[in-house]
Amino acid sequence: MGEPTERRKFQRRRTERDRLPIMTKVSYSLGTAVDMWGLWMYAAVAFAVFNLYLGVPTWMVGLALTLIRIFDAIVDPLVGWLSDNLRSEWGRRRPFILIAGILSGLGLPILFLVSPSWVGIKFLGLSAVFWYMLFSNMVYIPIISSFTVPYYSLGAEMSPDYEERTSIMSYRSVAQKISELANFYALRFTNLAWFLIPGTAQKNTLRGLQVYTSIFGVVMAVFAVIIFFRVKERYYAKVVVKIKRRISILSSFGATLKCVPFRKMMVVGIAFTLGTSMVGALGYYATVFYVAGGDKITGDNWQFWMGVAFMLGGLLGVPIHASLAHRIGKRRAVVIACLVGICGYGGSWFLYTPEIIWLQTIASGLMGMSAASLWMLHSSIGADIIDHDELHTQERREGSFTACASYILKLGNSLGYYFSGLILTWSGFTWKLKVQAPETIFWIRFSLASLPVAGLIIAIIFVLRMRITKEKAEDNRRRLEDRRGRV
DSSP, X not given: OHHHHHHHHHHHHHHHHHOOOHHHHHHHHTHHHHHIIIIIHHHHHHIIIIIIITOOOHHHHHHHHHHHHHHHHHHHHHHHHHHHHOOOTTOSSHHHHHHHHHXXXXXXXXXXXXXXXXXXXXXXXXXXXXXHHHHHHHHHHHHHHHHHHHHHHHHTTSOOOHHHHHHHHHHHHHHHHHHXXXXXXXXXXXXXXXXXXXXXXXBOHHHHHHHHHHHHHHHHHHHHHHHHHHOOOTTTTTTGGGOOSOOOHHHHHHHHXXXXXXXXXXXXXXXXXXXXXXXXXXXXXXXXXXXXXXXXHHHHHHHHHHHHHHHHHHHHHHHHHHHHHHHHOHHHHHHHHHHHHHHXXXXXXXXXXXXXXXXXXXXXXXXXXXXXXXXXXXXXXXHHHHHHHHHHHSOOOHHHHHHHHHXXXXXXXXXXXXHHHHHHHHTTOOTXXXXXXXXXXXXXXXXXXXXXXXXXXXXXXXXXXXXOOHHHHHHHHHHXXXXXXXX
């Protein structure tokens, strides 16, 4: 009786030592807003700005978003490698977070500094707007990636405790849902009277986005400064600085991809990402051209309320699934999150209806609950996988894992954007028509309701094949601390 009691006391003392102050977790969670606005706001509004407002064909917008994400995926591994190998008095991650966070915020409006007169100008047979989309992002993406990869790497090294990692990711997921609301509100912001073109019922969407991104860019810079001063790197002084050998970029990613649990979780992530990003734009088109009958202003307003529902679903889902992860394990909690997503996306066939327009918010809420919970648990499991890797390689390579995961997920995202444009083109969508053909509406709705469900089923299959349980993760930690001490 005495030995188990002492073991429980030791475990309780260790858990208390590993628990972070609430303000530290809140400060860290602010960084997800920089990622959300700097990387994903553009994708959220691209079809509305460049197709519906400027008239660039949907397939061309989809192609541009695909090439942008592919370039993004190529940049991430380089940033991860640089971050893993940096040694400075401020750590590995924080210098990147400070400098890149400020620059990415100040540079965000550049992505929308395009002129409507460029639409008719062609270069190599493609609109000048298409080329501006590509080249402006080729300048911006290395900057925002220099923030996001070190930022997410930092999250994996804030605590060695199995349960506390889920808590950290819970704070981050809640902050993500709140900040994501700004992406949904972006188009509604352009409906303000300031951006209405005099003498017409039309709005200047482009000018509205330029103002909007300028405001949020300043907030991004402020958040980066807060993270730099309020969040520390726990593993740096006790583990990382003792490793003098620099990790080569090729061996780093080769070793990362050899990690079997990591590969299985990447299939989970890419199955969810590919399925949902493939229809991300289609949800907006379904709202505007089916539910709202082609009224873009009404559609934009409902898109905002969809965003509110998505956020509330995420805020509700995160604590529920964090509690489930504590009770039944992280893998089973992921399965439940996927089942919620299947209900949301599959149910969109019935819930997106012009008869009762607000029903679509229920589908959006379920989608938000699934997405927030899945990515929270995906990140928490990822931190356990990094411990597993350290046990076998004797290296801490959070940056490599984060960048490699980002590469694979963004590749899936880029293909999803491309297929979105193809689906819209193949369905016969014409941006000049207020009322689309019935078969066009059918294929948009069918794709929205079916493709994510297929991805979520694949995610369930592979997460159940991932063998790092709570007991295994705690055993890995004990063996690591026996070898190199506590952090």
